[in-house]
Amino acid sequence: MKAYNLIKEIMKTLKNIRTILIMSFGFIVYSQQTPAPLQKEVLTITGATAHIGNGEIIQNSIITFENGKLVAVADATTSKIPLRGTIIDASEKHVYPGFIAPNTTLGLVEIDAVRPSRDLDELGQFIPNIRSLIAYNAESRVVESLRPNGVLIAQTTPRGGIISGTSSIVQLDAWNWEDAAIKVDDGIHLNWPESYVQGRWWLGESSAEKPNKKYQEELESITSFIVNSKTYGKSTPETINESYKAMQGLFRGEQKMFIHANGEKEMIDAVSILKNNGIDNLVLVGAYEAHKITDYLKQHHVPVLIQRVHTTPEGDDDDYDLPYKLAKLLVEEGVLVALQSSGQMSRMNTRNLPFYAGQVVGQGMDKEKALQLITENPAKILGIDNSYGTLEVGKSATLFISEGDALDMMSNQLIKAFIDGREISLETHQTELWKRYTNKYSNK
Numbered sequence: 001m002k003a004y005n006l007i008k009e010i011m012k013t014l015k016n017i018r019t020i021l022i023m024s025f026g027f028i029v030y031s032q033q034t035p036a037p038l039q040k041e042v043l044t045i046t047g048a049t050a051h052i053g054n055g056e057i058i059q060n061s062i063i064t065f066e067n068g069k070l071v072a073v074a075d076a077t078t079s080k081i082p083l084r085g086t087i088i089d090a091s092e093k094h095v096y097p098g099f100i101a102p103n104t105t106l107g108l109v110e111i112d113a114v115r116p117s118r119d120l121d122e123l124g125q126f127i128p129n130i131r132s133l134i135a136y137n138a139e140s141r142v143v144e145s146l147r148p149n150g151v152l153i154a155q156t157t158p159r160g161g162i163i164s165g166t167s168s169i170v171q172l173d174a175w176n177w178e179d180a181a182i183k184v185d186d187g188i189h190l191n192w193p194e195s196y197v198q199g200r201w202w203l204g205e206s207s208a209e210k211p212n213k214k215y216q217e218e219l220e221s222i223t224s225f226i227v228n229s230k231t232y233g234k235s236t237p238e239t240i241n242e243s244y245k246a247m248q249g250l251f252r253g254e255q256k257m258f259i260h261a262n263g264e265k266e267m268i269d270a271v272s273i274l275k276n277n278g279i280d281n282l283v284l285v286g287a288y289e290a291h292k293i294t295d296y297l298k299q300h301h302v303p304v305l306i307q308r309v310h311t312t313p314e315g316d317d318d319d320y321d322l323p324y325k326l327a328k329l330l331v332e333e334g335v336l337v338a339l340q341s342s343g344q345m346s347r348m349n350t351r352n353l354p355f356y357a358g359q360v361v362g363q364g365m366d367k368e369k370a371l372q373l374i375t376e377n378p379a380k381i382l383g384i385d386n387s388y389g390t391l392e393v394g395k396s397a398t399l400f401i402s403e404g405d406a407l408d409m410m411s412n413q414l415i416k417a418f419i420d421g422r423e424i425s426l427e428t429h430q431t432e433l434w435k436r437y438t439n440k441y442s443n444k
Contacts, residue, residue: 033144033428035173039397039421042066042085045095046076048401053097053375053390055368063095065397068421073391088401088416096371096406097391098152098398098419100378101350102305103258103285103340106154107136107143107170107177121160126225128188129246130165132158136177143172144428146351149412150400152419153182154350155382157189157258162222164189166246167258169382171398173424183384187283188250192261192270193218219269226277256281256383262288262307262314271300283381286342288314291326294333303336303381308349309356325363327373338378358407370407397421 043065050061050073064072064084072081110117119135136156137143146154152172158165166185174180197212199205212218225243230251232244249255257279259270267284274282284290287304290297297304311323319325330337339356341349357370379389387396398419404411417424 033425035175036422036424039068043088044083044085045088045090047089047091048093048095050095050391051368051371053371055372057368065421068397070391070393070395070397073393090401094402094406096150096400096402097375097389098400099150099353099374100389101151101154101341101353102338102378102382103157103342104154104350105157105159106350107140107156108132110140120158125162126243127161127165128163129242130158131185132156132165133168133177133181133184136170136180138174138176138180141429142348145430147172147417147424148414148426148428149351149354150406150414151350151353152398153388162191164191169384171419173419186382187256187258189258189260192259192266195263195265223273230278250279253281256283258283258285260285262286264289264292267293268296271302275300291329294330294335297335304330305338305340307342309339309359324359327360328363328365336377337373338381339373354407354412355409361407
């Protein structure tokens with residue numbers, strides 16, 4: 001009888017826990033926008049100003065795609081290409097390749113205040129075997145909110161530790177992470193230590209920056225892990241070490257190492273140590289002081305994902321507009337650059353990606369070159385430029401039609417968008433609320 005009552009109490013407790021969980025998550029569970037079906041008919045867009053994504057522009061274009069691939073991209077003024085399939089008249093409108101957002105926690109966090117909805121980091125300092133892709137939530141409301149601004153592809157990236165794990169590249173209209181994946185485990189992310197740190201004011205220390213006494217020790221720890229990983233790959237170990245095993249793609253050149261670093265010294269140390277230990281495929285992320293070492297970056301063929309454009313200077317002696325003009329400074333020196341939305345709220349800021357490019361235009365960069373910072377350049381850096389990033393025959397029909405300039409906050413207004421030729425929904429939770437309350441007040 002006692003056993004029966006005990007079981008009964010346990011079942012009651014479990015039922016209460018289940019009720020609490022359902023109530024806790026009720027506000028974040030919702031109906032996903034149904035992903036679009038495969039393209040079945042040929043589509044042709046005519047009359048639009050086509051921004052190819054590689055610096056070129058066609059004022060009066062004809063763009064045809066079939067089975068998810070671009071089969072014609074030409075100037076309608078001079079081309080004799082016949083119109084095929086369903087015709088979309090885009091006269092006085094603009095066509096762009098889908099924008100690409102690197103280094104984002106998109107799909108890994110839904111609500112910061114709800115711990116079970118945050119899956120962007122794991123315990124441990126050296127965990128390259130942790131895969132962000134399997135935690136990616138294709139049904140995130142944040143994911144669907146990006147599409148109306150033209151952001152159709154993203155690199156979902158882990159955070160935390162020294163080596164955070166692997167990122168993957170996804171398209172933003174899918175049922176699940178398997179359907180979303182474009183490139184699986186494209187790179188491993190390394191958070192480089194800082195050579196200077198701020199004092200801990202809560203311990204009575206000065207808040208001024210001071211040398212990091214543990215910097216050399218932290219470098220030795222990173223170097224040791226890399227050397228051990230390389231040695232592991234050349235041996236036939238009796239016991240599998242998942243962390244060392246996950247590093248082998250770097251040494252074979254199959255993956256890229258994304259180094260999150262901002263200081264001049266940190267970037268040089270990172271590139272030299274990694275290259276000296278057999279990791280050649282490197283990308284700098286953040287790279288706040290990259291303009292000081294452009295010759296070094298070009299010498300070692302290191303591209304840069306610069307920090308968020310809409311931010312303030314980090315140093316007291318920095319130019320007030322350094323974050324705004326950093327991309328222009330690097331491009332003028334011949335460094336391969338792309339924009340990203342790093343920061344604590346990177347997934348939310350990602351929707352502003354086209355306006356970051358617009359900000360760079362405001363600093364004097366040619367508009368089509370600025371467009372490359374969120375199309376062709378990130379595609380090259382992420383290794384997907386054979387299929388995405390530009391409007392070229394043979395590539396994926398991942399593109400959108402905008403009423404106006406997609407880099408301008410006022411005129412960026414999408415009317416149609418396609419991922420791999422599939423016409424996707426541009427409805428979001430926000431547009432639903434907008435329509436709802438527009439009707440509420442218009443009926444009065």
